[in-house]
Amino acid sequence: xxxxxxxxxxxxxxxxxxxxxxxxxxxxxxxxxxxxxxxxxxxxxxxxxxxxxxxxxxxxxxxxxxxxxxxxxxxxxxxxxxxxxxxxxxxxxxxxxxxxxxxxxxxxxxxxxxxxxxxxxxxxxxxxxxxxxxxxxxxxxxxxxxxxxxxxxxxxxxxxxxxxxxxxxxxx
Numbered sequence: 084x085x086x087x088x089x090x091x092x093x094x095x096x097x098x099x100x101x102x103x104x105x106x107x108x109x110x111x112x113x114x115x116x117x118x119x120x121x122x123x124x125x126x127x128x129x130x131x132x133x134x135x136x137x138x139x140x141x142x143x144x145x146x147x148x149x150x151x152x153x154x155x156x157x158x159x160x161x162x163x164x165x166x167x168x169x170x171x172x173x174x175x176x177x178x179x180x181x182x183x184x185x186x187x188x189x190x191x192x193x194x195x196x197x198x199x200x201x202x203x204x205x206x207x208x209x210x211x212x213x214x215x216x217x218x219x220x221x222x223x224x225x226x227x228x229x230x231x232x233x234x235x236x237x238x239x240x241x242x243x244x245x246x247x248x249x250x251x252x253x254x255x
Contacts, residue, residue: 183221
């Protein structure tokens with residue numbers, strides 16, 4: 084008899100969860116190629132490159148949604164490339180972070196190899212991603228790339244091309 088009550092309660096809990104869940108659809112938002120820039124002079128050790136991206140979610144999606152329609156957002160892909168026609172120093176690994184007006188600095192990706200001239204790289208996406216949706220709603224995101232300069236000094240600016248793909252979950 085107790086077993087029947089247990090299964091009955093379990094059935095109602097499953098029914099409750101099934102009826103309360105919201106069906107969502109996934110949209111991929113791709114940034115234009117952003118110019119991530121570190122302004123020289125730079126010296127051996129940690130240095131920073133930044134770029135800001137202003138956006139309007141609805142124009143990127145091509146549809147009108149209210150703020151409440153957005154369920155979640157995650158970084159789906161991070162790509163950087165180095166320019167062909169510029170002097171480029173020896174650089175080791177890069178940590179990519181993002182920040183908006185009302186969010187804290189959040190790590191979103193990591194590249195754990197030396198960065199070479201005239202190459203493209205895909206960064207490892209962070210497992211734990213916080214405040215990505217909130218940053219999108221702020222309509223301006225600053226991407227920050229921290230990298231290690233292996234040379235003693237470099238007096239010119241360093242440019243990277245950055246492209247970010249964000250997965251946005253929207254209520255159907």
